[in-house]
Amino acid sequence: xxxxxxxxxxxxxxxxxxxxxxxxxxxxxxxxxxxxxxxxxxxxxxxxxxxxxxxxxxxxxxxxxxxxxxxxxxxxxxxxxxxxxxxxxxxxxxxxxxxxxxxxxxxxxxxxxxxxxxxxxxxxxxxxxxxxxxxxxxxxxxxxxxxxxxxxxxxxxxxxxxxxxxxxxxxxxxxxxxxxxxxxxxxxxxxxxxxxxxxxxxxxxxxxxxxxxxxxxxxxxxxxxxxxxxxxxxxxxxxxxxxxxxxxxxxxxxxxxxxxxxxxxxxxxxxxxxxxxxxxxxxxxxxxxxxxx
Amino acid sequence: xxxxxxxxxxxxxxxxxxxxxxxxxxxxxxxxxxxxxxxxxxxxxxxxxxxxxxxxxxxxxxxxxxxxxxxxxxxxxxxxxxxxxxxxxxxxxxxxxxxxxxxxxxxxxxxxxxxxxxxxxxxxxxxxxxxxxxxxxxxxxxxxxxxxxxxxxxxxxxxxxxxxxxxxxxxxxxxxxxxxxxxxxxxxxxxxxxxxxxxxxxxxxxxxxxxxxxxxxxxxxxxxxxxxxxxxxxxxxxxxxxxxxxxxxxxxxxxxxxxxxxxxxxxxxxxxxxxxxxxxxxxxxxxxxxxxxxxxxxxxxxxxxxxxxxxxxxxxxxxxxxxxxxxxxxxxxxxxxxxxxxxxxxxxxxxxxxxxxxxxxxxxxxxxxxxxxxxxxxxxxxxxxxxxxxxxxxxxxxxxxxxxxxxxxxxxxxxxxxxxxxxxxxxxxxxxxxxxxxxxxx
Numbered sequence: 001x002x003x004x005x006x007x008x009x010x011x012x013x014x015x016x017x018x019x020x021x022x023x024x025x026x027x028x029x030x031x032x033x034x035x036x037x038x039x040x041x042x043x044x045x046x047x048x049x050x051x052x053x054x055x056x057x058x059x060x061x062x063x064x065x066x067x068x069x070x071x072x073x074x075x076x077x078x079x080x081x082x083x084x085x086x087x088x089x090x091x092x093x094x095x096x097x098x099x100x101x102x103x104x105x106x107x108x109x110x111x112x113x114x115x116x117x118x119x120x121x122x123x124x125x126x127x128x129x130x131x132x133x134x135x136x137x138x139x140x141x142x143x144x145x146x147x148x149x150x151x152x153x154x155x156x157x158x159x160x161x162x163x164x165x166x167x168x169x170x171x172x173x174x175x176x177x178x179x180x181x182x183x184x185x186x187x188x189x190x191x192x193x194x195x196x197x198x199x200x201x202x203x204x205x206x207x208x209x210x211x212x213x214x215x216x217x218x219x220x221x222x223x224x225x226x227x228x229x230x231x232x233x234x235x236x237x238x239x240x241x242x243x244x245x246x247x248x249x250x251x252x253x254x255x256x257x258x259x260x261x262x263x264x265x266x267x268x269x270x271x272x273x274x275x276x277x278x279x280x281x282x283x284x285x286x287x288x289x290x291x292x293x
Numbered sequence: 294x295x296x297x298x299x300x301x302x303x304x305x306x307x308x309x310x311x312x313x314x315x316x317x318x319x320x321x322x323x324x325x326x327x328x329x330x331x332x333x334x335x336x337x338x339x340x341x342x343x344x345x346x347x348x349x350x351x352x353x354x355x356x357x358x359x360x361x362x363x364x365x366x367x368x369x370x371x372x373x374x375x376x377x378x379x380x381x382x383x384x385x386x387x388x389x390x391x392x393x394x395x396x397x398x399x400x401x402x403x404x405x406x407x408x409x410x411x412x413x414x415x416x417x418x419x420x421x422x423x424x425x426x427x428x429x430x431x432x433x434x435x436x437x438x439x440x441x442x443x444x445x446x447x448x449x450x451x452x453x454x455x456x457x458x459x460x461x462x463x464x465x466x467x468x469x470x471x472x473x474x475x476x477x478x479x480x481x482x483x484x485x486x487x488x489x490x491x492x493x494x495x496x497x498x499x500x501x502x503x504x505x506x507x508x509x510x511x512x513x514x515x516x517x518x519x520x521x522x523x524x525x526x527x528x529x530x531x532x533x534x535x536x537x538x539x540x541x542x543x544x545x546x547x548x549x550x551x552x553x554x555x556x557x558x559x560x561x562x563x564x565x566x567x568x569x570x571x572x573x574x575x576x577x578x579x580x581x582x583x584x585x586x587x588x589x590x591x592x593x594x595x596x597x598x599x600x601x602x603x604x605x606x607x608x609x610x611x612x613x614x615x616x617x618x619x620x621x622x623x624x625x626x627x628x629x630x631x632x633x634x635x636x637x638x639x640x641x642x643x644x645x646x647x648x649x650x651x652x653x654x655x656x657x658x659x660x661x662x663x664x665x666x667x668x669x670x671x672x673x674x675x676x677x678x679x680x681x682x683x684x685x686x687x688x689x690x691x692x693x694x695x696x697x698x699x700x701x702x703x704x705x706x707x708x709x710x711x712x713x714x715x716x717x718x719x720x721x722x723x724x725x726x727x728x729x730x731x732x733x734x735x
Contacts, residue, residue, distance in 0.1 A: 133558070264728075
């Protein structure tokens with residue numbers, strides 16, 4: 001099918017895309033260029049003395065051994081968050097798509113957490129899982145589990161992953177549910193008549209037909225795990241213990257906002273930007289091929 | 294010009310004249326950005342209201358800007374945009390950053406001299422003013438809310454463990470011994486703990502034992518300071534904590550003060566944290582509590598020396614007009630008033646900033662009626678401060694505290710030895726110190 005629209009006027013199409021381009025320029029290119037410029041400078045907090053140093057901020061980063069550890073932590077954290085939030089929300093959406101009693105209430109309740117700010121989500125989970133105050137933590141301790149996210153890196157990682165996943169499930173759920181409802185019932189019914197069980201129907205019909213939604217959500221979730229989890233980490237672990245939950249974006253925040261090291265922080269955000277651009281490009285190049293629109 | 298538009302123009306001119314007359318009569322506004330919440334916010338609002346009511350020339354307008362870090366960042370961003378407030382409350386760890394910004398700040402000693410206000414730095418408590426002064430004793434920022442680190446203990450727990458509730462442990466070996474006894478008496482999750490890991494177990498530890506934290510008088514005499522906190526005392530203290538963490542005689546409570554609830558809830562019977570914790574303990578502890586001085590290692594010569602302060606001070610930012618600075622100077626004189634300072638100290642748990650306010654409180658018999666409230670002051674003034682105990686002034690201090698916390702966390706779970714952890718902390722700190730110095734150099 002021909003999807004192209006033909007405009008008789010040369011300026012109309014330009015005028016129509018102008019707002020979009022303007023927004024992208026102001027909210028993406030402008031700050032991105034500023035970040036790149038800042039990453040070449042060494043500057044005091046007040047901006048009273050500025051020195052242009054080319055790539056020195058970058059060099060300094062890569063001489064720090066723990067910066068590489070922050071990379072691997074980010075990869076592990078992002079994988080866990082994206083994978084868990086996608087699988088759990090898909091499972092919930094498949095269940096909600098069935099005709100069950102009170103489906104409306106169930107759906108509404110699942111969407112609620114999306115309205116919660118990341119820092120608030122962090123604080124909520126701290127209340128439940130704080131070793132001294134939390135209800136769940138107390139129950140775990142009395143069951144003999146030595147739950148201590150203040151010193152145990154694994155426990156701390158579990159903590160931030162749970163809060164970040166919980167926060168994202170609603171969003172994924174919403175898209176999955178919409179995707180599921182768009183799949184024609186007749187196809188599924190035909191398969192059922194042919195004798196395909198529910199698992200088979202899911203893997204051979206529903207899952208492939210859902211792939212555009214899944215692909216979109218994979219991209220969005222990875223971006224979420226890379227950037228938006230900053231509030232959760234800051235309110236729960238501050239990257240600790242011993243850097244066990246320190247992700248790239250948290251490092252950017254800590255160096256720039258808490259440490260007033262604008263050059264170093266900008267260099268890190270430029271690196272982070274390239275990573276995410278690269279990851280997204282790979283996803284579009286290799287995974288999108290398997291998507292059936 | 295027709296009649297109507299002429300009339301409009303006339304009216305506009307009249308109202309403009311009236312407006313500018315009103316502007317002339319209006320008091321000079323002084324913006325004060327701060328980070329105080331709850332009861333402390335009420336104190337700030339009350340101070341501003343009282344000052345505004347006491348005179349008509351100036352009007353202090355306090356604005357809450359979020360956490361300490363948020364407030365400082367807001368102030369810096371506003372300065373860069375040419376919209377700085379007159380007074381900015383900055384936490385003690387931001388001191389080096391502020392002091393390094395020569396053109397961005399107005400030193401308090403100069404402000405007071407220019408405005409012709411009566412001011413003598415000797416009127417201020419030495420241990421507090423020294424922290425915010427240059428190497429030659431000139432006060433740069435005005436101390437506001439100051440506290441120091443002390444020991445809080447649960448008297449009820451002491452009684453149950455057969456310990457004398459009126460005698461808190463004096464030394465670290467005694468503290469470990471007490472904690473073991475408390476642990477045996479049922480406090481098995483946490484014998485003792487500390488908030489602010491780096492402040493208590495590295496910074497205060499150094500000053501209290503008269504041991505250098507970093508060269509150049511802990512940075513007070515110059516930004517070319519080098520961290521030294523991997524000496525025998527620091528390593529020994531961390532090693533003790535590592536050993537005691539194993540059976541929870543000591544239990545780590547994090548890098549900031551979020552673990553303070555472990556004392557008020559009764560979980561940790563001995564807890565080292567800020568003296569400003571007072572209000573919280575008084576409101577929330579359902580047991581009898583007492584305070585003691587920080588413990589020391591008796592075999593270290595000169596210990597105990599004196600403790601150092603924490604809290605925040607008020608910085609005056611640069612680029613304002615003379616009348617505005619005069620107003621700020623008048624406000625600082627107002628703040629330093631003896632009765633006002635004595636009153637603030639007695640209600641808030643923060644330390645009095647002037648000697649006269651301390652003396653007045655003492656003479657009034659306040660400390661006899663409120664035992665334990667003098668502990669922080671006794672500690673702070675224990676001996677005349679040395680180069681190791683006047684204070685500390687390291688750039689990037691927020692990150693340095695994180696580094697110390699990170700390395701200690703790694704050591705406490707056995708990933709590193711005490712020596713390796715402190716060595717790594719010092720090495721990483723020195724990288725930050727050189728970066729900070731470099732950024733100021735140009």
